[in-house]
Amino acid sequence: MRAPQVFGTMIFPEDLTKEIHAQLAQRVQNLPNRLCLAALLASDDAGSHQYAECTRETCHNIGIDFCLVRLTPRNVATYIKALNDNQSVHGIMVYYPIFGDTRDDEIKSMVNPRKDVEGLNRSHSSHGVTEDRAQPRLAPTVPCTAKAVESILQWLGIYDRTLAEGKRLNGWDICIINRSDVVGLPLAQLLASQGARVYSVDILGVQIYQASLTSGVPEVRSTPSEWTLQDVVKRSGVIISAVPHPTFKVDTKWIQRGTICINVASAKNFDAEVLEVASKFVPRVGNLTIAALLDNLLQCTKVLSS
Structure with a gap:
């Protein structure tokens, strides 16, 4: 096999990720209160477990409390409702798949759009925004x-x-x-x-x-x-x-x-x-998705505090 005749450059996203992490840490440091991200893990999916550990480590490094709840699929909806009402929790994420069918879509719709750091609740799109002046206007959360x-x-x-x-x-x-x-x-x-x-x-x-x-x-x-x-x-x-x-x-x-x-x-x-x-x-996006997740958390915090 012939050797490739290289013309372009391979770009890895790790440098960008470090840059964004530093910016996030500065923004978190300037907040009056410590942030809490709650995550629900209800499957044995290896990818979900790895993502959870990476998120935990990143939150620790940036200065965000990460609360991982391991539970059974039938208890996910109950926990989401409780976290929606918990004022100490600023963002909610759920590791999918849980059931691997339309029930997962129902779970996504249960997360309060004001705490939806993954942008998976369809009501949290630009088409679902209301103009009720009694409530802060929701900017659409972009999926990570x-x-x-x-x-x-x-x-x-x-x-x-x-x-x-x-x-x-x-x-x-x-x-x-x-x-x-x-x-x-x-x-x-x-x-x-x-x-x-x-x-x-x-x-x-x-x-x-x-x-x-x-x-x-x-x-x-x-x-x-x-x-x-x-x-x-x-x-x-x-x-x-x-x-x-x-x-x-x-x-x-x-x-x-x-x-x-x-x-x-x-x-x-x-x-x-x-x-x-x-x-x-x-060649990859890597942990830049976690940086995007935490940027969404900070956006949600602005809405919750306004």
Whole structure:
């Protein structure tokens, strides 16, 4: 096998994670009261246990109390209700899967949106925000992985800070291979809201997300497309892969020279030769998702205290 002719640079997110952790620690230090993050673990899933330990360690380093509750699936709903009413708890997270079916969606909807650090309660979206002046307006909580990827893109410098908010990704075509509610969809909406044209790919095909003005107000809309994965990869300056399945593996021959590639899925969805054409390749998101989680916790704290 021939040795790859390297053109681009492999970028690891650990430096960014350390930078964000330092910023979070400073923000936490300036708070009048200590924060408490409660986490519910009701499965034997090895990945969940590992994530819980990583979250515990990060919270300890930053100065946040982390309360991990191990329980059975049938007790999760009861604990969520109690934590929703507990004023000493500022954020709630639940490790999924619990049941692995629609009952998990019901559990997600039980978490108080004001304490939903994972952004999984669907009522905590921009479409679910009310304008009741008696209550603080809820900004939508961005799910952690989507927020982590957005942070990477900002770190890589593709946002044009000289442009107005809502236009900082003008001219960018971005392919996101994933359209789940917790990764691909919120990420597509985030990037399109900054002016990018986003090609969202999943098993059902390609949807194109773009922002448009409706009665003078920017709104992200999606339209179906007949294009294939290959078509949109060829058009994109950024490719984000977050589906751990060989069907969605990105063929290096499709990628434009100079493209930025980010691997989010557990599987390696880019070939080893990707750096022959990509200008930058980020092989993993890593613990940046925990940094995003704790940033969401601080946002929730602002709402609870207002």
